[in-house]
Amino acid sequence: MEYKILSDGGIESRMNIPMRGSADVIVAGGGVAGCAAALEAARHGCSVILFEKSMLLGGLATLGLVNWFVPMDDGKGRQVIFGMAEEFLRLSIKYGYGDVNPGWKNGVYDGKGDPPPRYCSGFSADIFALCLTELLNSAGVELRFDASAADIVTRKENGAVATEGVIIHDKSGFGFYKSKIVVDVTGDADLLYKMGVPTLKRGNYDSYFGKVINMDSIKKALESGNIGNIYRGVSGGHSNLYGHGHPIDMPLFDGTDADDISRYTVSSQIRMLEKLKKDDRLSRDLVQIPGMVNFRATRRLDGDATLRPEDSGIRYDDSIGAICDFDGREYLYEVRYGVLVKTGFDGIITAGRTASGDGYGWDILRVIPPAIITGQAAGLAAAESIKNGNRIWEPDIRKLQSILESEDVKIHNR
Structure with a gap:
């Protein structure tokens, strides 16, 4: 080239x-x-x-x-x-x-x-x-x-x-x-x-969700006999479809802009980690986080x-x-x-x-x-x-x- x-x-x-x-x-x-x-x-x-x-x-x-x-x-x-x-x-x-x-x-x-x-x-x-x-x-x-x-x-x-x-x-x-x-x-x-x-x-609202398992969810899965009950949600940003939960001072994210995608990802992952830090580290595990940007449209x-x-x-x-x-x-x-x-x-x-x-x-x-x-x-x-x-x-x-x-x-x- x-x-x-x-x-x-x-x-x-x-x-x-x-x-x-x-x-x-x-x-x-x-x-x-x-x-x-x-x-x-x-x-x-x-x-x-x-x-x-x-x-x-x-x-x-x-x-x-x-x-x-x-x-x-x-x-x-x-x-x-x-x-x-x-x-x-x-x-x-x-x-x-x-x-x-x-x-x-x-x-x-x-x-x-x-x-x-x-x-x-x-x-x-x-x-x-x-x-x-x-x-x-x-x-x-x-x-x-x-x-x-x-x-x-x-x-x-x-x-x-x-x-x-x-x-x-x-x-x-x-x-x-x-x-x-x-x-x-x-x-x-x-x-x-x-x-x-x-x-x-x-633009897109602030929304980033992962999945955790913890002792309570494991117990529920065992009692129900349904492995699907083992998961719990955890968020780095939790705005819903209509924008409820979007921080008032946070600009919407442009899913076609590389800078916005990185800004969204870094911010969301750090905030998710801050929530996880509050838990007993042996009481739960983060088992899934999004492998792609969670923008709706x-x-x-x-x-x-x-x-x-x-x-x-x-x-x-x-x-x-x-x-x-x-x-x-x-x-x-x-x-x-x-x-x-x-x-x-x-x-x-x-x-x-x-x-x-x-x-x-x-x-x-x-x-x-x-x-x-x-x-x-x-x-x-x-x-x-x-x-x-x-x-x-x-x-x-x-x-x-x-x-x-x-x-x-x-x-x-x-």
């Missing part, structure tokens, strides 16, 4: 980046949305490479210790979210702790309780991550760990910006991987932003459509999946295909927490079940675009809906 020192102290570099591989679909990011997209595209005959910058799949659900499948029902005893979200939920508790209330059968709650308990479950974060690795590997997805998506290569085509592939940085250096479709599920819309696709950002697509809180109850002809409000009851939504794409930018699609949602609508989209549903739709849209030659923002929406319905995805709430 050749460098030239610039007058402002920076450098100008020139690199020859080798082509290291190719695939029909490249998935940048191995959170649950990325896993769903990769799996769906592979199941529809595409060659798929998934790049994950850490060493575990699952994203915030596993590395971030947000190991909770939030409610997938309408709050009145009727399941709303099915498809790959249901498949992943069942996988998450197949070999580890966690379960859905036994009153839930075939998508309906027939037990006691008013209001009925929600359709949700905790799970073992690490065991679920291992299960995702096995699932994707068995489906033929090429998994590349410790590999960050550094940049995206584009071309001009028919008045649009189109993708050529992705530049990856891993232990072997920089490498170019060619693809027909890129799924940006980095969680921060990194490739969308670098491609010039319109994006929007928001950082940067997302400004898409052809945007999910907003006031969209509850509206039926959309271009829906690719019915979802629900995880924090409230009876608020039902339909995710429009346009929240995943932007007209004028071909060969790139997103899902999960970088899908286009406004305000609380962003939060509704980013949690585990909707992230999986949008990931499944993105993977299918990628496969169909390759098969049919349509631009990514111009799918045969009826065909997508028909295929998704055949895969047990509920398209409309009514």
Whole structure:
């Protein structure tokens, strides 16, 4: 690599980046949305490479210790979210702790309780991550760990910006991987932003949670016969979804800014340690801390459509999946295909927490079940675009809906 020192102290570099591989679909990011997209595209005959910058799949659900499948029902005893979200939920508790209330059968709650308990479950974060690795590997997805998506290569085509592939940085250096479709599920819309696709950002509250075990929790686990009861939460910052608990004099954190990420991490870890110092050192142990930044939402697509809180109850002809409000009851939504794409930018699609949602609508989209549903739709849209030659923002929406319905995805709430 050749460098030239610039007058402002920076450098100008020139690199020859080798082509290291190719695939029909490249998935940048191995959170649950990325896993769903990769799996769906592979199941529809595409060659798929998934790049994950850490060493575990699952994203915030596993590395971030947000190991909770939030409610997938309408709050009145009727399941709303099915498809790959249901498949992943069942996988998450197949070999580890966690379960859905036994009153839930075939998508309906027939037990006691008013209001009925929600359709949700905790799970073992690490065991679920291992299960995702096995699932994707068995489906033929090429998994590349410790590999960050550094940049995206584009071309001009028919008045649009189109993708050529992705530049990856891993232990072997920089490498170019060619693809027909890129799924940006980095969680921060990194490739969308670098491609010039319109994006929007928001700040994050002070939230950092880990897990401890102590003598009381061990006793509870032994008495209950359930190892899931062994964990207790410990925080370095404990703001909730709505900002309650955020220090009044603390600026919000920008999840796309390297300085803010380091400021957040150092501050959170020191404050967590200060809490632990108050305990008898032989009475407890810190067994898990987040392996990734615990930000809820950082940067997302400004898409052809945007999910907003006031969209509850509206039926959309271009829906690719019915979802629900995880924090409230009876608020039902339909995710429009346009929240995943932007007209004028071909060969790139997103899902999960970088899908286009406004305000609380962003939060509704980013949690585990909707992230999986949008990931499944993105993977299918990628496969169909390759098969049919349509631009990514111009799918045969009826065909997508028909295929998704055949895969047990509920398209409309009514």
